[in-house]
Every structure is written in C-alpha cells, then in structure tokens.
Amino acid sequence: MATDAFEDIVETFEFLDDWEDRYAHVIDMGKAMEPLDEALKVPATKVEGCASQVWLVPHVESGEFSFRGDSDAMIVRGLIAILGALYNGVPVAEVPKIDARAEFARLGLEENLSAQRSNGLRAMIERIRHSAA
Amino acid sequence: MTFDIVKVRADFPILTREVNGKPLVYLDNGASAQKPQVVIDAITQAYSHEYSNVHRGLHYLSNLATEKYEAVRGTIARFLGVSDERQIVMNSGTTEGINTVAYGWAMPRMEAGDEIILSVMEHHANIVPWHFLRERLGVKLVWVDVDANGDLDPDKVLGAITDRTRLIAVTHLSNVLGTVVDVKSICDGARERGVPVLVDGSQAAVHMPVNVEEIGCDFYAITGHKLYGPSGSGAIYIHRDRMAEMQPFMGGGDMIREVSKDAVTYNDPPMKFEAGTPGIVQMIGLGVALDYMMGLGMENIAAHERHLRDYARDRLDGLNWLNVQGRSVGKAAIFSFTLEGAAHAHDISTILDKKGVAVRAGQHCTGPLMEHLGLAATCRASFGLYNTTEEVDALVDALELCHKLLA
Numbered sequence: 001m002a003t004d005a006f007e008d009i010v011e012t013f014e015f016l017d018d019w020e021d022r023y024a025h026v027i028d029m030g031k032a033m034e035p036l037d038e039a040l041k042v043p044a045t046k047v048e049g050c051a052s053q054v055w056l057v058p059h060v061e062s063g064e065f066s067f068r069g070d071s072d073a074m075i076v077r078g079l080i081a082i083l084g085a086l087y088n089g090v091p092v093a094e095v096p097k098i099d100a101r102a103e104f105a106r107l108g109l110e111e112n113l114s115a116q117r118s119n120g121l122r123a124m125i126e127r128i129r130h131s132a133a
Numbered sequence: 134m135t136f137d138i139v140k141v142r143a144d145f146p147i148l149t150r151e152v153n154g155k156p157l158v159y160l161d162n163g164a165s166a167q168k169p170q171v172v173i174d175a176i177t178q179a180y181s182h183e184y185s186n187v188h189r190g191l192h193y194l195s196n197l198a199t200e201k202y203e204a205v206r207g208t209i210a211r212f213l214g215v216s217d218e219r220q221i222v223m224n225s226g227t228t229e230g231i232n233t234v235a236y237g238w239a240m241p242r243m244e245a246g247d248e249i250i251l252s253v254m255e256h257h258a259n260i261v262p263w264h265f266l267r268e269r270l271g272v273k274l275v276w277v278d279v280d281a282n283g284d285l286d287p288d289k290v291l292g293a294i295t296d297r298t299r300l301i302a303v304t305h306l307s308n309v310l311g312t313v314v315d316v317k318s319i320c321d322g323a324r325e326r327g328v329p330v331l332v333d334g335s336q337a338a339v340h341m342p343v344n345v346e347e348i349g350c351d352f353y354a355i356t357g358h359k360l361y362g363p364s365g366s367g368a369i370y371i372h373r374d375r376m377a378e379m380q381p382f383m384g385g386g387d388m389i390r391e392v393s394k395d396a397v398t399y400n401d402p403p404m405k406f407e408a409g410t411p412g413i414v415q416m417i418g419l420g421v422a423l424d425y426m427m428g429l430g431m432e433n434i435a436a437h438e439r440h441l442r443d444y445a446r447d448r449l450d451g452l453n454w455l456n457v458q459g460r461s462v463g464k465a466a467i468f469s470f471t472l473e474g475a476a477h478a479h480d481i482s483t484i485l486d487k488k489g490v491a492v493r494a495g496q497h498c499t500g501p502l503m504e505h506l507g508l509a510a511t512c513r514a515s516f517g518l519y520n521t522t523e524e525v526d527a528l529v530d531a532l533e534l535c536h537k538l539l540a
Contacts, residue, residue, distance in 0.1 A: 019153075019487055024538050027480075052479040052510075072509070073477035074539060075484075 002103055005085035013107045022108055023075065030077030033084075036070035047123045052076050054120040058131035065092045065132045069124065079112055079121055087128055095132035100125050136433040142519050144169040144425075155489025158524045163308050163336065163467055163515030164493050165358045168422070172362060175421040179414045187413055188387055188404075202413050205420035206403075209368045212423045213334075213353060214344030220376065222403045223368050223416055227335045228258045230354035230369030231302075233406060234331055235262035237382040238375060239300060245271030248297045252285050252314070253278050253505045254307045257498040259333040263302060273297070278505060283310035283459035287318035294326050301330045305337035305353075309497045309513060310459030311442075311467035313337065320349040329375060335359055339517070340438055340465045342431035351375045357415065361518075362422030366415035376402045383408040426518075434518045441516045442466035445525045452529065454536055458506060466516035469497070471508060472532075476539040478510040484538060485512070488531035 001007060009029075016022045040057050047054040052073035059066045066088040069080040086103055087095060104110045112121050142148050147167045150157050159167060179201070185194035187202045210218035224230050239249075249263050253276050266272040275293050279285050290301060301323050305316050320330045331352035337343055338355045345353045352375065357366030371379070381388055381399060385408035390398040399405045426434065445468060449457055454473040472481055482494035493513045496503050503509065514528055 020534070020538070023484065023487065027538055052477055071477075073479040075480045076477075 002086060002098070003089060005088070006082070006103065009082060009085055010106050019108070026078035026082070026109070027074050028078070029081040030074040030079075033070075033077055033081040034068070036068055040068075041070065047120050047127055052120065054080075054124060056124055056127050058128065060092055060132065063092055065090050065095050065128075067128060067131070071120070076120065079109070080124070082107070082109070083121070083124060083128070092132050096129055136429065136437050138437065138519070138521055141429065142521075144171070145519050146170055146173070148519060152489045152491070153487050155487075156527075158488075158490040158527045160514040160516060160520065160524065160528060161491045161493050162339070162359070162517035162520075163497070163513060165364065166339065166361045166517050167519070168361055168363070168418075169425050171425055172418045172422045176363065176414055176418050179417050184414065186410055198413060201417050201420075202411070205416045205423075208420040208423050209355075212343075212427060213338070213355070213370055214346050215370055216346065217373070219401075219403055220370055220373055221368050222371055222406045223366075223411060224407070225365045225412060225415075226356035226358065226367030227256075227333060227354040227369075228356075230352075230356075230367060231259055231331065231333065232262050233369065233382045234352050234371070234379075235265060237379040237406065239263075239266055239272075240270070241380050242378070243270055243272050243299050246273065246297055247299045248273045248275050248295060250275045250277060250290060250293045250298060250301045250303075252276070252290070252303050254283070254285070254310060254312065254499060254502045255302070255304055256308055256333060256335065257500065258335070259302050259304060259331075260501065272299075276501065279310070279312065279502075281460075283307065283312045283461045283464070285312060285314050287315045287322065290319050291322040291326070294323070294328055298326070298328050301328055302333070303330065304333040304335075305343070306334075306340065306465055307459070307502075308336050308467065308515075309469045309499050309502055309511070310461065311464035311469075312459060312461040313341070313463050313465060316350060317348050324349060336465070336467075341435045345370050357419040357422065360419065360422055361425065362419035363412070363415040365412045366419035368419075371403070371406075373402075376406075379406065381405055381408065385409040387411075429518065437518060438466045438516060441520055441522065441525065444522045445514070445516070445528075448525055448529045449532075452532060452536070454540065455532065458508070458511060466520075467513065468515075469511040469513045471511055472535060472539065474536075474540040476535065478512045480539055481512045481532075481535050484535045485528070485531045488527070488534065490514075490528055490531045492528075 041055050045055045045057050054071045056069045071077050145167050185198045187199040206218045206221050209221050277290050306313050316332050323330045329351040332350045334353050335356045339359050351372045353370040358364040388405050388408040456471045458469040478494035495510050
C-alpha cells in the first residue's frame with residue numbers, strides 16, 4: 001500500500017477506462033496543483049535533462065519527506081502532482097523503498113517513466129531519492 | 134510518370150505499423166525520414182554478400198565494395214546537378230560537412246574581426262561550427278533576421294556584407310518555418326563581392342529539385358537520413374576552387390598518399406577530405422535512396438508535397454486557437470505551431486503521440502530562431518513524400534483533442 005493520497009488516485013483511475021480520460025484527469029491534477037513560487041524556480045531547483053522545464057524543492061522535517069515541484073508543461077505538472085501523492089509525508093527512510101515505476105503502472109502511466117521519455121520524471125525521482133538519502 | 138501515393142506508401146514497410154494502438158502518422162520527417170524497402174534491401178545485400186573495406190584491398194570483395202561505394206559519388210553528383218563528381222565529399226551528414234568547411238577552409242583563413250553572415254533561422258549545425266571560430270579566432274557572427282512571414286530577403290543578406298565578410302552561411306529551406314530561401318540571388322550577389330556562400334541543403338534537397346551549379350554556391354551540404362537513406366550518410370559539394378584552398382580537417386587512413394616519420398603527403402581531393410574507413414554500407418544505401426527519389430521524380434515529389442502543404446495550411450488555418458509560425462507563400466510542407474492558452478509543446482506532442490501522430494516538440498536545434506520568434510518551443514509537423522491528406526486530417530483531429538484537453 002502506498003500513501004492514502006496515492007491510493008485515492010488509484011481508486012479514481014480505476015473508473016477511467018481509456019487513455020483520454022486518464023490524461024484528462026492528469027491534466028486536471030496539473031491545473032489544480034499549487035504553482036511553485038517564482039522565486040524558487042532557480043538553477044539549483046531545476047531538474048536538467050527534461051524537454052520541458054521542471055523544478056523540484058525537497059523538504060525534510062521531523063524525519064518526514066516532502067517536496068514541491070512545478071513544470072511549464074501541464075501533463076508534467078499532473079505527473080508531479082501524482083509524484084507528490086506518492087512521496088509527500090513519507091518517512092525519509094521509506095523514500096528509497098518506493099517503486100515509483102510499479103506504482104505508476106497501477107495508473108497505466110508507467111510509460112512516462114521509461115528511460116527514453118524526456119519529460120524529466122525519472123530525473124525527478126532520482127532527485128527525490130538523492131535528497132532523502 | 135504519375136505519382137501513385139498508394140504504391141509509394143507500400144514501398145515503406147514501417148508505415149503499416151501501429152503506435153499506441155493507432156495507425157502510425159509519421160510527421161517527423163524534418164528530423165529523420167523513414168526508409169523504403171529498396172534501401173533496407175540494399176543494406177542487407179551489402180552486408181550479406183558484398184561487404185569489405187574499400188579503396189585498399191586488391192581482392193574481389195574489396196573491389197566490388199569499392200565500385201558500389203564509389204558509384205554513389207556519381208549518384209550524388211547527378212542528384213545535385215554537379216558535373217564533376219570530384220567536387221563531392223562523402224561523409225556522415227551535414228554536421229560533418231559544415232565542420233569540415235569550418236575547420237578545413239574557414240579556420241586557416243580567418244582572423245579576429247572577420248565576419249560570417251548567418252540567417253537567424255539556421256539550424257545549430259550551421260551555427261555552432263561558426264561559434265567555434267568566434268570563440269577561438271574572434272570572428273564576428275552577423276545575423277540577418279527573417280520578416281514577419283518568415284521570408285529571408287536576399288538583399289538584406291547582401292546588404293550585411295562588409296569588407297570583413299569572409300563567408301555567408303545560409304539554409305536553403307528552414308527546418309522550422311519551411312521557408313525556401315532564394316539562395317541563387319544570394320550567391321549571385323555574393324560572387325560579385327567575392328564572398329563565398331555555404332548552403333545548408335539538409336531540408337531542401339529532400340523536398341525539391343536542387344541544382345548547385347545553377348545556384349552557384351561554393352558549398353552545399355546534404356544529410357542522408359533525411360533523404361530516405363541510412364543515418365550516418367551524407368555529402369557536401371565543394372566547389373573545386375574552394376577545395377583547392379582547403380586543408381584536411383581529419384587525418385587518418387585513405388586520405389593520404391604517403392606517410393613517413395617526418396612527412397605526409399595527401400591523396401587527391403575529394404579523398405583528401407575523407408579520412409578513415411567511411412560508412413560504406415550507409416553510403417551505398419544513400420545511393421539507392423537517391424535513385425529511388427530520382428525514380429519518383431523530384432518534380433513529382435515537390436508537386437505532391439505542395440498539394441499536402443496547401444491542404445494542411447487550409448485545415449490548420451481553420452483552427453483559430455492554433456498559431457502557425459511561418460507564412461511564406463512558397464514554403465515547404467513544414468508546420469511549426471503553438472496552441473493558444475499556453476499549452477506546452479511537450480503536452481501537445483504527448484497527446485498527439487497517443488493518437489499515433491509523431492511530431493517533434495522543442496526548439497528544433499534553432500535557438501536563435503526561437504529567440505527571434507519569442508517562443509520557448511513549438512510543435513512541428515513536417516511532411517514527406519509518403520504522407521497523405523488523410524494524415525493531415527488525423528493531425529487536425531488529434532489537435533482538436535489537444536485543445537479540448539488542454540485549453
């Protein structure tokens with residue numbers, strides 16, 4: 001079991017039959033996600049190797065991991081929102097144990113984590129695991 | 134002959150496959166084109182029955198491979214309207230071709246303050262080698278803008294010539310805007326001023342008949358993988374006078390006559406500029422691809438693509454939330470666009486891909502043009518000889534879905 005927030009998303013996706021509906025939902029999640037403060041969009045938070053621009057700001061407090069992220073591409077924003085559900089509030093020690101690809105496969109979105117996709121999701125996960133190490 | 138699109142499509146086996154459960158609609162030809170069966174067969178044939186190194190062996194297979202490989206030089210010359218094939222240097226593509234000129238011709242003869250004129254819509258392959266000269270020698274890059282339609286005025290290019298201008302490097306056809314540049318007028322004017330012209334023909338040679346002797350340029354670079362040939366194949370036409378001025382760029386086997394501990398003498402041009410074992414089979418494949426194109430007829434290909442362009446322009450113009458970049462009247466069937474409402478090119482291409490439509494999203498290796506247009510990125514649908522009006526419809530349908538989901 002992943003976080004409650006992620007399990008909620010899994011439940012929603014179970015009702016979405018085709019990819020159009022799934023992507024529409026990802027886009028909606030992207031639109032709903034709180035944008036990152038412009039002041040935080042700096043080289044240090046930028047995740048390189050992405051076709052679109054992606055930023056990630058990790059935070060660890062009382063042994064609990066969280067991050068905020070953003071992108072100029074809406075689908076990527078939606079995927080970041082899903083990553084947030086997967087990782088936010090997780091004990092730091094648990095972060096490396098999360099199999100993000102397997103969890104995304106439960107949503108039918110695992111292709112977004114393939115090595116050749118340049119949307120930056122993999123690079124973000126690397127950054128998350130690194131910042132929780 | 135007539136251009137039978139059904140028959141042409143049947144020549145390209147990959148076009149029958151599906152992507153994401155949808156028939157493939159391949160509109161990324163500007164990046165790289167698919168290969169006809171004759172090219173695939175030629176590669177298999179070469180490796181299965183006719184392969185050896187070229188130029189040096191005295192045995193049967195080496196002679197056979199050399200004959201096949203060297204025949205391609207003549208095919209390229211014919212394709213480009215060059216009467217003397219010794220002015221064709223075979224290489225891995227335009228990037229190598231332009232670097233050969235930058236290192237072998239430009240670098241030895243330029244100094245700080247000399248100027249190279251470039252259009253703002255050049256591909257990075259026709260920019261970065263000149264940046265090397267700027268960085269290393271202090272050469273100045275002089276940029277000429279395109280107008281609001283994406284047209285490049287030859288007089289503006291010629292007007293930028295000063296007594297320090299040593300080269301004009303310009304594309305024949307923009308990979309982003311589709312603009313066809315009047316390179317003949319540029320060459321005519323430049324010749325009067327004694328300024329050599331390099332033309333990047335990577336895109337143009339794919340879409341229209343090209344005759345470099347009519348154009349009158351000094352250098353004309355082409356790249357095989359866009360010409361329905363193998364990746365890692367290409368060529369550059371170099372006028373014999375410029376070739377005589379050139380130093381070899383890369384040293385190695387094949388380009389020498391004799392090598393001793395203290396001295397080296399070089400092979401005659403063009404071999405002098407072809408160091409090392411070349412892409413033998415790639416070049417043989419390119420020869421077959423060019424024969425295939427000439428067999429269809431470059432005029433026929435151009436007419437078919439004009440038809441696609443007109444149809445696509447009308448259909449895309451019907452989408453009032455789509456901004457197409459480049460309105461040049463005689464443009465090629467290359468459409469770069471953005472979607473109103475700030476949808477990212479990445480979002481659009483992701484959704485198009487789910488519909489089986491392959492386009493390119495990003496800067497298309499044209500940083501200065503994107504800066505000029507004030508855009509971070511665009512999507513680009515670039516058509517080739519096997520595309521159809523039905524595929525334009527598939528693109529428009531997929532774009533309507535993008536608009537529905539993203540706007």
